[in-house]
Amino acid sequence: MRTQVGIVGAGPAGLLLSHLLHQQGIASVVVERRSESYVQQRVRAGLLEQGTTDLLRQCGLGERLAAEGLVHEGVLLRFDRCTHRIPLTELTGKTVTVYGQQKVVEDLIAARRAADGTVFFDADEVSVAGVAGDRPVIRAVIEGRPVEIECDFIAGCDGSHGICRDQIPAGVHTQFEHDYPFAWLGVLAKVAPSTDELIYAFHGNGFALHSLRSPEVSRLYLQVDPSEPIENWPDQRIWDELQTRLGTDDGWTLAEGPLLEKGITAMRSVVTEPMQHGRLFLAGDAAHIVPPTGAKGLNVAVADIKVLAEAFASWYAHGNRDRLDGYSQACLRRVWRAQDFSYWMTTMLHRDPDDTDEVLARLQLSRLRYVTESPAAARTLAENYVGYTTST
Ligand code: APR
Numbered sequence: 001m002r003t004q005v006g007i008v009g010a011g012p013a014g015l016l017l018s019h020l021l022h023q024q025g026i027a028s029v030v031v032e033r034r035s036e037s038y039v040q041q042r043v044r045a046g047l048l049e050q051g052t053t054d055l056l057r058q059c060g061l062g063e064r065l066a067a068e069g070l071v072h073e074g075v076l077l078r079f080d081r082c083t084h085r086i087p088l089t090e091l092t093g094k095t096v097t098v099y100g101q102q103k104v105v106e107d108l109i110a111a112r113r114a115a116d117g118t119v120f121f122d123a124d125e126v127s128v129a130g131v132a133g134d135r136p137v138i139r140a141v142i143e144g145r146p147v148e149i150e151c152d153f154i155a156g157c158d159g160s161h162g163i164c165r166d167q168i169p170a171g172v173h174t175q176f177e178h179d180y181p182f183a184w185l186g187v188l189a190k191v192a193p194s195t196d197e198l199i200y201a202f203h204g205n206g207f208a209l210h211s212l213r214s215p216e217v218s219r220l221y222l223q224v225d226p227s228e229p230i231e232n233w234p235d236q237r238i239w240d241e242l243q244t245r246l247g248t249d250d251g252w253t254l255a256e257g258p259l260l261e262k263g264i265t266a267m268r269s270v271v272t273e274p275m276q277h278g279r280l281f282l283a284g285d286a287a288h289i290v291p292p293t294g295a296k297g298l299n300v301a302v303a304d305i306k307v308l309a310e311a312f313a314s315w316y317a318h319g320n321r322d323r324l325d326g327y328s329q330a331c332l333r334r335v336w337r338a339q340d341f342s343y344w345m346t347t348m349l350h351r352d353p354d355d356t357d358e359v360l361a362r363l364q365l366s367r368l369r370y371v372t373e374s375p376a377a378a379r380t381l382a383e384n385y386v387g388y389t390t391s392t
């Protein structure tokens with residue numbers, strides 16, 4: 001089998017790349033080790049920057065997004081049992097949209113199907129070879145049969161546990177990694193959200209976030225100890241802790257409901273530099289992971305794919321490799337901006353378990369007051385939250 005761009009991984013990054021390439025007349029094959037239903041049901045953060053929604057609309061994926069996406073013009077910070085609003089749109093002219101990542105994936109799969117795109121789900125023994133030469137290949141066992149896909153290029157969109165990153169030889173790339181002493185327990189609850197805008201709360205017991213998915217479904221998170229098993233968190237303990245951390249003195253109440261899903265995710269910052277080697281290009285979580293506090297993961301992945309799709313288009317239309325060669329450099333500025341903002345939001349809002357004398361907690365409260373009182377500081381948060389872009 002031959003294709004122009006072989007894509008490993010059918011998450012948002014791989015599927016979007018395949019879709020954008022198709023629109024430029026470039027052939028691709030996507031190879032995914034999980035089942036289609038697994039990929040469609042995976043619950044992930046769902047906050048889209050305006051740049052992300054603009055791109056999805058421009059490439060024909062705007063219909064359900066317009067119908068079901070919840071457009072937000074502000075975000076709420078809660079501490080000392082009081083709520084403070086950051087007016088995102090007033091400060092930046094931009095909005096953010098709550099739209100579950102599963103919906104993005106569903107829309108992309110539907111678009112690939114409508115265009116007869118080749119996406120192999122349930123692929124076993126996926127491997128990649130020859131990325132430093134002229135004819136890289138993806139090998140896999142598909143429906144019990146070994147398949148070899150010869151490609152012009154390979155896009156490694158296989159997430160944080162993928163195989164493509166290892167194709168860049170040690171010594172050629174550097175992996176920057178930072179672990180946080182926090183994890184997030186995330187729940188999906190069948191209850192109308194108790195808020196119209198996202199609430200990020202700082203509390204002595206730790207961080208809490210009230211997000212939403214639809215008029216009937218709420219998404220909530222609690223900072224937990226990364227070593228704590230999910231069994232320690234029966235549903236009522238989760239609600240009690242959410243009530244404590246999100247509690248206010250202004251009469252606001254948090255409605256409880258049945259939990260549809262719950263899981264714990266550790267928090268890490270990871271960046272691989274460079275994001276390319278020979279004919280291999282890494283994108284999305286395969287190249288970098290951000291802690292979820294700034295909701296940047298999907299947005300940075302989409303930004304990578306926009307640069308990569310344009311670079312492939314330039315190669316196939318004009319035989320010009322400059323943009324492919326400059327891919328990593330073009331992406332990394334934004335990646336590090338997102339890392340810094342995510343780190344900043346994370347350290348502002350989480351209780352550090354080693355902060356026994358509460359010095360950090362005092363500093364955090366001071367920073368929160370400054371961010372909510374000073375228009376300059378609020379604008380700094382806002383312009384990063386909606387997606388900071390530069391022309392260089
Ligand atoms: N072979 C084939 N597919 C693989 C392999 C492999 N060896 N390893 C991993 N995959 C698949 C995973 O099963 C997954 O479906 O690659 C896909 C990677 O998708 P994501 O993890 O969703 O990563 P990405 O597409 O980069 O999306 C970034 O995901 O982590 C979230 O919140 C983050 O929103 C961000 C987004």
Ligand code: PHB
Binds near residue numbers: 212219
């Ligand atoms: C979510 O809705 O899942 C979400 C929102 C904002 C975040 C992280 C996750 O910062």
